[in-house]
Amino acid sequence: MSIRDQVTVTRVKEAVAARSDGAFLSATQPYADTLHFAIEKRAMRAVVEGLVNELQARFMISVGTDTRPVTGDFAILHLFSLDSEHLYVLLESPVSEKDLRIESITAVIPGANWAEREFRDAIGVHPEGHPDPRRLLLADDWPEGVYPLRRDFPYNYQPPRAENVRPQMREPPAGASVVPMGPFFPVLEEPAYYRLFVEGETIVGCDTRLFYNHRGIEKLGESALTYNEIPYLAERICGICGFIHSTCYCQAVEKAAGIEAPRRARYIRTIMLELERIHSHLLWLGIAGHIIGFETVLMQTWRIREPVMWLCEEISGNRKTYGMNTVGGLRRDLPNQIKPKLLETLAKVEKETIAVRNAVIGDTTLHARTKGVGVLTNEWAKKICAVGPPARASAVAIDARIDHPYAAYDELPPQIATQEAGDTWARVLVRVSELLESIRLVREALSAIPEGPICAEIKEGIPPGRVGVSVVEAPRGEAVHFVLTGGDNRPYRWRVRAPTYPNLQALPAMVLGGTIADVPITLGSLDPCFSCTERLETVDRRTNEVRVYSHAELLEMSRRGNPGGCPRAATRAAPTQKARGGGAR
Amino acid sequence: MTIWFIKSFLLCLLNVAAALLLSPLCEGLMRKLRAAIHSRIGPPITQPYWDLLKLLGKEDLRSTGGVVYAGLPALTLGSVLLLAALIPMGTVAPLAFAGDLIVVLYVAAMSGVAIMLTGFASASPYASIGSSREMMMLLSVEPILAIALTVGAFKAKTLALGGIVNWQVQNGPSISMVIGGVAFFLALQAVAGKLPFDIAEADQEIMGGPLVEQSGPRLALFRWAMWVKQLVFAFLLVEVFFPWPHFGNYLMDLIATIVKVLVVLVLVTVIDVVNPRLRIDQAMGYFMRVGVSSLAALAFAVIGK
Numbered sequence: 001m002s003i004r005d006q007v008t009v010t011r012v013k014e015a016v017a018a019r020s021d022g023a024f025l026s027a028t029q030p031y032a033d034t035l036h037f038a039i040e041k042r043a044m045r046a047v048v049e050g051l052v053n054e055l056q057a058r059f060m061i062s063v064g065t066d067t068r069p070v071t072g073d074f075a076i077l078h079l080f081s082l083d084s085e086h087l088y089v090l091l092e093s094p095v096s097e098k099d100l101r102i103e104s105i106t107a108v109i110p111g112a113n114w115a116e117r118e119f120r121d122a123i124g125v126h127p128e129g130h131p132d133p134r135r136l137l138l139a140d141d142w143p144e145g146v147y148p149l150r151r152d153f154p155y156n157y158q159p160p161r162a163e164n165v166r167p168q169m170r171e172p173p174a175g176a177s178v179v180p181m182g183p184f185f186p187v188l189e190e191p192a193y194y195r196l197f198v199e200g201e202t203i204v205g206c207d208t209r210l211f212y213n214h215r216g217i218e219k220l221g222e223s224a225l226t227y228n229e230i231p232y233l234a235e236r237i238c239g240i241c242g243f244i245h246s247t248c249y250c251q252a253v254e255k256a257a258g259i260e261a262p263r264r265a266r267y268i269r270t271i272m273l274e275l276e277r278i279h280s281h282l283l284w285l286g287i288a289g290h291i292i293g294f295e296t297v298l299m300q301t302w303r304i305r306e307p308v309m310w311l312c313e314e315i316s317g318n319r320k321t322y323g324m325n326t327v328g329g330l331r332r333d334l335p336n337q338i339k340p341k342l343l344e345t346l347a348k349v350e351k352e353t354i355a356v357r358n359a360v361i362g363d364t365t366l367h368a369r370t371k372g373v374g375v376l377t378n379e380w381a382k383k384i385c386a387v388g389p390p391a392r393a394s395a396v397a398i399d400a401r402i403d404h405p406y407a408a409y410d411e412l413p414p415q416i417a418t419q420e421a422g423d424t425w426a427r428v429l430v431r432v433s434e435l436l437e438s439i440r441l442v443r444e445a446l447s448a449i450p451e452g453p454i455c456a457e458i459k460e461g462i463p464p465g466r467v468g469v470s471v472v473e474a475p476r477g478e479a480v481h482f483v484l485t486g487g488d489n490r491p492y493r494w495r496v497r498a499p500t501y502p503n504l505q506a507l508p509a510m511v512l513g514g515t516i517a518d519v520p521i522t523l524g525s526l527d528p529c530f531s532c533t534e535r536l537e538t539v540d541r542r543t544n545e546v547r548v549y550s551h552a553e554l555l556e557m558s559r560r561g562n563p564g565g566c567p568r569a570a571t572r573a574a575p576t577q578k579a580r581g582g583g584a585r
Numbered sequence: 586m587t588i589w590f591i592k593s594f595l596l597c598l599l600n601v602a603a604a605l606l607l608s609p610l611c612e613g614l615m616r617k618l619r620a621a622i623h624s625r626i627g628p629p630i631t632q633p634y635w636d637l638l639k640l641l642g643k644e645d646l647r648s649t650g651g652v653v654y655a656g657l658p659a660l661t662l663g664s665v666l667l668l669a670a671l672i673p674m675g676t677v678a679p680l681a682f683a684g685d686l687i688v689v690l691y692v693a694a695m696s697g698v699a700i701m702l703t704g705f706a707s708a709s710p711y712a713s714i715g716s717s718r719e720m721m722m723l724l725s726v727e728p729i730l731a732i733a734l735t736v737g738a739f740k741a742k743t744l745a746l747g748g749i750v751n752w753q754v755q756n757g758p759s760i761s762m763v764i765g766g767v768a769f770f771l772a773l774q775a776v777a778g779k780l781p782f783d784i785a786e787a788d789q790e791i792m793g794g795p796l797v798e799q800s801g802p803r804l805a806l807f808r809w810a811m812w813v814k815q816l817v818f819a820f821l822l823v824e825v826f827f828p829w830p831h832f833g834n835y836l837m838d839l840i841a842t843i844v845k846v847l848v849v850l851v852l853v854t855v856i857d858v859v860n861p862r863l864r865i866d867q868a869m870g871y872f873m874r875v876g877v878s879s880l881a882a883l884a885f886a887v888i889g890k
Contacts, residue, residue: 179710187789201714201865291789293780293862299623365781365860368867516714517790517864 008085009035012055016091019043019050031255033404034088034469041076041093045103048078048091052108057082057089058398059109059385060471060480061497064119066150068097070465070492074125076102078112079469079482083403088469095125104130111385111502122149137211140165148219155216155223167209172197176204179516183212187291187520190530194519201515206508210530221494222486227253227462230494231325234481237496238529239320240280241474243272245481245496246325248472251406252483253327253491256468259456263408265329267449270408272315272322273472274438274445278349279308280475281435284527285356288428291524292369297360304352307345314338329455339446350439357432370425374510374522377422384506388477388499390526393430394422400473412444424525431527434475464492474499476527500529596679597670604669608812609633614847615854622858637809643801654706657699658799658806664695665813671746674820675839678746685744686734693730693818696810697723697776700785703807704795715794718865719785722775725872729772732879733765737825739886750824754831761885766826768879770849773822775872777815779857784865819849 009029016037017024023043028036039047051057057080065075073094080089095102104127106113116127117136124147138148141162147153172178172195181194191212197205217237221230234249235242247269254261261269282305289297309319315334316322324332360366376386381394391398399416401409417433419426464487472479477499486492503526511519613630620627647654670680671689684692697719704716738744740762741752753762775782785794793799796807823845832838863871 177710179714186792289861293783293787293789294860295619296623296858297861299625303624363861365863368863369861515864515866517784517787517862520789 005032005085005087008082008087012051012082012087012089015050015054016047019047021046030467033086034090034467036090036092036467038092038094041095041102044076044078044091044093045105045108048105049108051080051089051091055082058382059105059111059115060088060478061482061495061501062112062115062119063482063484063493063495064123064125064149065484065493066123066152067094067492069151073097074100074123076119076125077482078105079480081403081471083398086404088404090467090469100124101126101128103128106130109385110383111505114501114505115497121147123147124150134168137214139212139214140167148216149222153219155219167193169195169209170205170207173205175199181519183209187287187524188528188530192528192530194523196511196516196519198516201517203511203514203516203519206511208504208508210504212530218494218496222491226489227327227491230491231327232323234496235321235323235325238498240283240529241276241476241479242321243269243276243325244472244474244479245498247273247407248470248479248481249483249494249496250325250327251470251472252468252481253462253485254456254468255470256466256483256485257327257458257462259328259458261329261456262453263450264333264452265454265456266408267445268330268334268454269325270412271334271442271445271449272312272324273407274442275308275312277438277475278435278442279305279312280527281431281438282308282349282353284431284475284524285360285428285435287527288521288524291520292366294366297356300352300356304349304356308349311338311342311345314341326455328458329453331455333454334449342446343443346439346442350436353432353435353439357436360428360432367425369521370428370525371421371423373424373514373518374525375421375423376506376510378420380506380509381422384509385502386477386506387502388474389427389430389434390503390506391477392416393419393426395420398478400471400478404471406470406472408445408448411448412441414438414441424521427525461489476500476529477503498529500526504528593679593682596676600669600674600679601666603674604666604813604817605809608809608816609637611816611847611850612812615850618851618854619858622855633812637805640800640805640808641802645802646800647803648707648709648798651706654703657703657706658803658810661696661699661703662806662810662813664692664699665810665817668692668696669813669817672817672821673746673750673824674817675842676835681745681747686738686746686749687744689746689821690727690731690734693776694723694727696814700795700807703799704797707795707798709798711791711793711797712795714791715785715787715797718787718791719795721865721869722782722785725869725876726772726775729768729872729876729879730776732876732883733769733772734825736761736765736882736886739883746825750828753825753828758829759885760890761882762826764882764885765879766822768875768882769822769826770852771875772872773815773818773849774853774856775868776818777853778811779815779853781856781860781863782868783857783862784868787862789862815850815853816846819846819853822849 012035013027020039020043023040025038025040030036060079060081063077063079065077067073067075071094073096075092076095077090077092082089093102102125104116106116107129113132114136116130117132120126121135121137143159146159176197176199179196179198181196182188183191183193193209195207196203217233221233225233231246231250235246237245282301286298286301312322313319315338316324316332324330376390376394378394378396381391381396386394386396387398395418397416397418399414401414402416414437417430419430462485464485466485468483470481479499480497482495483491484493507523507526510522514522610630612633616632617627617630668689671684671692672678701716701719704712704719737749740759741749743749778786786796787794796804799807823842827845830841832841
């Protein structure tokens with residue numbers, strides 16, 4: 001650890017101690033890049049204020065954990081990143097069962113809004129002074145006072161019936177009318193409900209209801225699966241950036257367990273991560289074109305993208321959901337004979353991407369639709385804690401690959417592209433340069449990749465009570481996985497924060513003052529991935545019979561044979577059932 | 586008298602039948618072209634016929650009642666077919682005796698108005714937004730059509746379409762008519778509901794706008810009407826503004842006209858494929874500029890160019 005880092009650590013420690021005003025409990029540094037503070041909850045807000053205002057800490061996520069079986073209290077943990085100092089700061093506070101309240105930090109950090117609502121829904125600790133009392137995570141028909149992430153809550157619990165429940169939505173301001181977008185809307189591949197308040201075509205406000213199909217992935221990981229089974233579940237969080245989530249989870253566990261993945265495994269992870277970025281950005285460019293009616297862009301970019309998918313299939317056996325990651329490294333090596341083909345494909349993709357870029361950059365109609373549209377100001381991007389291309393397009397130069405290097409990025413630092421304007425066009429430019437940069441990174445990784453083992457040998461069990469934080473720069477921005485190890489070969493707490501989670505919170509401010517026509521492209525320019533954010537699952541049923549079911553009948557059918565409402569009961573009514581990840585576009 | 590009547594009637598039938606039966610074929614050709622630019626294979630050329638057949642065989646669902654609402658799809662298709670009978674399509678206009686340029690303009694606007702009314706009657710917020718956009722587009726585009734055709738009327742000193750065509754054939758190209766033709770072509774893109782001006786439908790924003798609640802046979806009629814409209818307007822453009830070369834031989838002229846119409850449709854499709862959708866305010870600004878520029882055609886006509 002360098003002297004400069006020591007100075008930073010001392011500064012952070014002093015700042016926390018000074019602000020906590022006698023409520024300081026402990027400070028540890030489990031790893032060189034992680035500072036873990038425990039403070040009493042009365043000082044939480046003051047310390048957070050200090051971190052944000054004095055040290056420019058960036059809020060990442062809150063983790064609410066039911067640690068009653070261990071310590072007797074609940075624990076609320078706020079996770080921060082000091083980006084330029086390459087440091088994570090964890091602020092933890094015990095919350096007694098007798099007084100289930102903690103001061104809200106949303107007033108200090110607008111970006112903490114959802115995170116606080118989420119722990120309120122999940123474990124029942126109330127953020128006091130939070131501006132939004134409505135539910136975020138739980139379904140509208142979920143019973144009051146039942147908290148799914150508490151340890152005494154069984155993962156296979158089935159809630160009782162509820163009839164005629166609706167999301168609580170805000171009423172439009174006087175003089176404005178409502179245009180609903182969703183819950184099912186053509187350009188949103190996944191369910192999300194936006195209520196746009198409009199005067200004519202101009203938007204004067206917006207209310208949202210998301211988390212339509214929460215899959216309970218975190219609960220499943222904490223109660224039914226083991227360390228080495230979770231990577232496959234993590235990979236299914238998203239249909240586009242599955243490898244990102246499995247890598248991020250594995251890195252978090254590796255860190256907590258003190259396992260070092262071999263160098264070759266880290267290089268292969270880098271290659272796969274960058275291949276995912278390449279195909280994801282091409283997919284996004286196509287969707288963005290589709291949203292504004294530019295189908296040619298969609299068709300051409302998806303054609304360019306296809307060989308990348310074939311390459312992934314050749315490497316891993318699957319176009320998507322590679323199943324390559326495991327705690328300690330990889331299960332599958334990158335065959336050396338694929339290198340020439342990989343390079344050849346990349347050259348073709350690069351050439352065609354540049355052709356598309358040149359065509360897109362010169363298109364004046366495209367400029368008309370994207371310049372000055374959906375502006376995310378630099379100030380608000382920081383306040384709402386935006387990540388990834390939306391942040392970088394608003395001149396917030398953060399990138400997990402630089403700020404918290406993982407995999408092989410310590411040896412292959414990427415050039416990050418930033419823009420000043422913060423509009424949709426800036427986000428297009430940022431993503432196109434990232435795409436080309438990713439191609440360069442894969443090339444460099446291929447030429448520098450060392451020989452050797454691909455998985456570390458793990459001799460001992462993973463000790464309980466350790467904390468691991470890991471980030472991965474997904475195509476949509478920084479993904480965060482937090483793992484608190486448990487004793488029964490599974491995490492005690494596993495927290496996933498997808499990049500869309502903070503970015504989507506920026507949307508209401510971005511569409512304000514625009515027109516209805518601008519909303520889809522503004523939303524699209526965030527490259528939202530609801531399945532990651534919500535960790536949900538959709539089920540598609542097919543029958544050959546033609547019959548019209550009423551709402552009540554459908555409810556009845558979905559609950560048949562089971563008083564609680566088990567989704568499996570529906571299988572009997574529908575001969576074939578096909579499940580797919582919500583994000584697999 | 587009887588013979589004249591039968592002859593007009595048969596010609597009418599010919600025009601209407603040609604417009605009805607050939608417009609899906611044109612659409613099929615254009616879909617192929619679009620697919621080629623997309624690097625796709627595309628559907629068979631006959632696909633639009635199958636689309637219509639399938640839609641016509643479906644259940645007729647209506648989101649609201651009322652005689653007017655029920656009759657609007659038929660009215661839309663009827664109005665464009667009437668337009669087909671009012672304009673020359675490779676021959677003289679069969680119903681030329683029934684009306685002049687002013688009738689043509691009114692009938693041309695009818696289908697747009699009918700679609701707009703459908704949207705307002707559908708009781709859907711997307712349809713209302715679509716209809717108000719449709720209205721704004723109509724208001725921006727109709728003056729351009731009127732100005733362009735008025736140039737012809739001014740030059741030929743007649744309000745009859747046939748007269749304008751004859752004058753054009755006899756006098757050859759003129760600056761004012763070329764400018765008018767270009768303005769008419771630009772407006773055609775919006776009339777046909779093609780990108781960058783398919784703002785009223787805008788699938789990705791308002792899910793088909795005025796037609797969001799339409800399905801089955803009703804949707805089939807609206808679709809068919811749009812295809813006929815596109816074809817009829819292409820004929821109108823070619824016949825009035827670009828009637829040359831005139832061979833005097835009926836068959837040769839017909840072939841030349843059809844080739845020119847196809848060229849117009851190809852241009853419309855290519856513009857459609859290589860452009861994203863504009864916002865309604867941007868489109869209105871654009872047509873405002875086109876409208877003002879088309880006044881130049883009138884100015885040239887006044888000085889005899």
